[in-house]
Amino acid sequence: MNATRRQLLAGGGLLVAFSMAGHGLAQLAGGGEGGAAPPPLRPDLPGSLKNHPVLDSWVHVPPEGRITVYSGKAELGQGIRTALLQVAAEELDVPPAAIDLVTADTARTPDEGLTAGSHSMQDGGTAILNACANVRMLLTRAAARRWGVEPERLATNGKAQVVAPDGRSLDYGALAAELSLHVEAIPNAPRRDPRHYRTLGRDLPRVDIPAKLTGGAAYVQDLRLPGMLHARVVRGPSYGTRLATPQIERARRMPGVVAVIQNGQFLAVVAEREWLAIQAMRVAQDSDYIRDKPPLPVDDGPHRLEKLPAREISVLNTHDGAREVWKTVRGSFSRPWYSHGSIGPSCAVALAEGGGLTLWSHSQGVFDMHRAVAELVGLPPEKVRCIHTPSAGCYGQNGADDVTAEAGLIAMALPGRPIRLQWMREQEFGWEPCGCGMVTRVEAAIGPDKRIAHWNYEVWSNSHNNRPVGAGGYAVAQEIRPGFPAPEPKPIPMPEGDGDRNANPLYVFPNMNVRYHFVPKMPLRVSALRSLGAHLNIFTIESVLDELALAGGVDPLAFRLAHMQDARARAVMIEATTRFGWKTRPRGDGRRGCGMAFARYKNIGAYCAIAMEIEVERETGAIIVHRVQAAVDAGQPASPDGIRNQVEGGILQSLSWATREAVTYDATRRTSFDWGSYPILRFEEVPGSIAVHVMDRPGDPFLGAGETAQGPTSAALANAIADATGARLRDMPLTPAVVKAAIGV
Amino acid sequence: MNLAITVNGARHQVDARPETPLLYVLRDDLGLNGPKYGCGLGQCGACTVQLDGKAIFSCVTPVGAVGDRPVRTVEGLGTSDRMSPLQQAFLDEQAAQCGYCIAGMIMRAQALLDADPHPTEQKIRAHMQTNLCRCGTHMRILRAIRRVAGIASDGAAA
Amino acid sequence: MVTLRRVTQSRLRWVMALLLLGLAGALIALALSWRPAIAPITPPARSSFAPALVARGAMLAKLGDCAVCHTRDGGAPLAGGRALATPFGTLYSDNLTPDPETGIGTWSASAFRRAMKDGVSRTGAHLYPALPYEHFTHVRDADLDAIYAFLMTRRPVHAAAPANRLIFPLGFRPLLAGWKLLFLHRGETPIDPGRSAAWNRGAYIVEGLGHCGGCHTPRNLAGGEIRSQAYAGGIAEGWRAPALNAANPAARKWTQDALVTYLRTGISPDHSAAAGPMGPVVESLSQVPESEVRAIAAYIGAKMGGGTAPAQARLPDHAGAAARRFPEGAVLFAGACAGCHGPGAPMMGQDRPSLALATTVRDGSATSAAQAVLQGIEPPVAGRGPKMPGFADALTNEQIAAVLGYLRARYTDQPDWKKLPATVAKARKEGAQP
């Protein structure tokens, strides 16, 4: 693979190539949302080492003191910092505490593209694993040279030492002094034997958690630089609006207001104190507003997408000979637009100084950002440094990129003063890109053998990938003068896909026709939300499988296994259902019911099977989730508890999406602006219990697990509702009113 | 204007206008990180601190309303070297993902445990209902609170 | 929903009166009070009820708000056990599911009708008028039978209501016969041929199942609704239920459309958000056909004097004067309230009503305004809608009083509320959990 991601995005030919590849098992490393790293220099190397083959871009072993490991991946609350430390500690064979890990800083770390798409372990973890194995190999060889023995006879002892069979030992530091790490990695440096792992696969407590429990400085919000000023943007209620008569002069006259920044329609207030900035923002914002984009389509919800012009993409088209049709199932499924709903609205700090600009950002894509912001503010990219600094979970492209670009613009107007810009809650709801609304349609049949005979599948979606790679990707780029045009939205090619992610079933079905209607025009501003299109595609596939199983009178688990050849997929399904007690589960009785679902994320990531037991309160339509059992195969787990934590979180977030979430809007603006108008799952509504089993796969390649639960959870819920009540619900959110309307009294 | 408030047992003079929400005084004047801005609308609980032992939203509590009532933030419970029992329980359960909600969660749960050291599962859930977590750390948060409350297992939702 | 699951205290003022009435007329009451038991039946099969009848019953049960009182927090719907706190002790609502032992499984349709219309249980015991049979008595038998069909086809839940805990001698139910003599006025709601069908349907719902007067009509010392002051405003669960007649304090006339929007969504842009005990009412009405809500709106709208379009009166905002008169309130408002209600705040960008339109702020009594500040507002329909935090633990009574004084002065042209701290203290007490 020598094409860069952008080359991939630009070309339509490759799409066809993948669609020809057949049964959805096509394997391709990199590409897609998570691969915007520089072009590969050494395609033979694993993970991001391809792009950065030189070892000292990953590891620094000083003669004295602590080892430093560099990663281009960022801590988003998913625990990647701890997992990467475990990987590095294991392959260097040192205690994790001996390592400093530097992450995602355009001035210091390798450019690994985005931290997204569950690629961090696959790409970044794999790179560090192999880089550290290389370094340990070089250290061992250096010791061998000193002692004049065969390197094979030497070992490391977990304490940053090489040891000889006779008990002699040498510290890494001493060896490093005579070693240059400015060399390219080799692809197959000897790896530590999984049977003797000291750190990898253990539940190492996350290193970032203590500060988060005790008020330590943990977030970009906590950054306090000397002389820092507080900024707020002044805006209409949502994307596509602007204020008619912003009260700029009134705000400017307020004591403590340092500046009012005005550039085209972009407005911001800057004050010595945060509370003053907020008050000045309110004063300036006391105005009517105008919609300056076409009205939002209020009718049809996501089904509007089916009426918009689309680019047709064939995902799969297979012909295995006509099969006899016994029973047919048809249906259309949908999900509305979702908000990322970070608990902390987006925030950034920017400082323009000495002709350069430094940005502290919680963007998932600091490397794209330093180029795109440079373009926006008119600096060469090397003058813009972007340092990833954690914040509240983002789950995709929330306002993080926009707020940083805006902070950069403000800082450029006030050189020498650090600018802390935080969006208000309602600005986050109103201006962040939403997760795409989507629609699917399926027509599928089983034959008399109770096997699937054919499978016709269509999906409609906007692009899930509008992450800024140039200045035009920021909302503010169309507010300032001169502005930058918004780029044309483009789909992500398979096998990762965006709207068609996971539209190609991992199951073996004959006669599949899977089409993606890529809708470039976007009723609402959209971009990546955790799992992209996989959520609705898996929801659809797994719902239809249950319908077909029901039509054929086959148990849903047996029906799935009958169509699945991938041994690991079968194993997680069997593990989850065995632990759940699937065979002896309570059968649907009008109220109680059980459902299961499975997917392998993107068909190249982690495997996840979910089984759940629910109860439907018939009088109200309320759904009570009693228990959830999951099984996940993410390859060699770095930290099983880290995976459990992510999957538990994914299950709850997916339940929240499926049961209550929807961005509401009228013709002029989004009307979801606070937690009252965008409710999410709360404590009284979370399940009675959730158990996540992590499969042990010693030494196997890492498979990202961060998004693997999103699709299967929503699908298992719909299947459980159908089992409980006989009602098949296809349009999310499955609110009590929807449930009640479907089941009657 | 100079106002005196008692935070984590210490008396502070702060130069803030009395309408300033306590959140900004705690963060910007006293340099505390525990209370977080999440919504500023009293709807998410990220800013939760204890005022006179009760859990309150510091984002909608004017500092001028505090008076002599003591304020406690997560910094007042324990440090990373010496955690309070509840903080330790959150650590033991690894009850955080991004962690942005967690300081507020701890302060709200602490207020419950101060008033009722052994609440039922239902009471814990009802009490925590006001605080949002988007990462879906709820099960672990509940486990951590149960640990301190002395309730053993996962309670059924029904 | 926590705040909504509380019982009316004032409705139970009849308890007080019972002491007088009951003792005075004890003998007569005793003689009159006796009612026979109605023979238990074997719970009928679900299939014995026509699905259409059950569906209509479900809708009527929504209009009657049955589940609101007959469901405890976290309990199964209609299985009762909700505590209704009174100054004289605590009542618990009955289990309406067809469980033969703890619910109404052995009740015949006629036993159910008698309970609804006469306030007498199947066993012959008098029921406390917390069950609003003064209104249900107007409901037609066919509708009662539909509700019966709905209830009898629910899942039986075995849940005995805890024993009532009332102070002596109020546990002595025959005393209730005397109360009924005075306040139970039987008979159907009369048809007014001069009015529209919608109005007449509205009258039937409002006076009967909807039992709107239960909260919106003032009660006398004995706890009976004062019929001569029907819909002049009452008290519910420590909140004030505003007048629904010409004395309604709304700044802009309630149009029928505005009423329909309000009753089905809990908010009207020209008025304010449903709060307190009105929340569950809206929740119920969001689930019945719009025509029924239109009928309610026609009837109530006519009572309030109606109107076709909201008068675009300029809304008062005396920020400066109010701040001079209530400086502490102004400061507290700026820090606690302005983030939502102030100019330039997010709610304003969403056309949410100004406080100058809030009935609670314009009402003659500060009670509901105090409750809204103390308890906050939860979105009534599907957890989605206006949401306001409660300030009970953040602000003292005096501070809330200062805010209320300021609100009143800033957003209305009405006279100041008197004795605000006492009103807030009382509201806090009455709003506390049973």
Ligand code: FES
């Ligand atoms: S920040 Fe205070 S409740 Fe959300």
Ligand code: FES
């Ligand atoms: S841990 Fe991220 S919001 Fe709760």
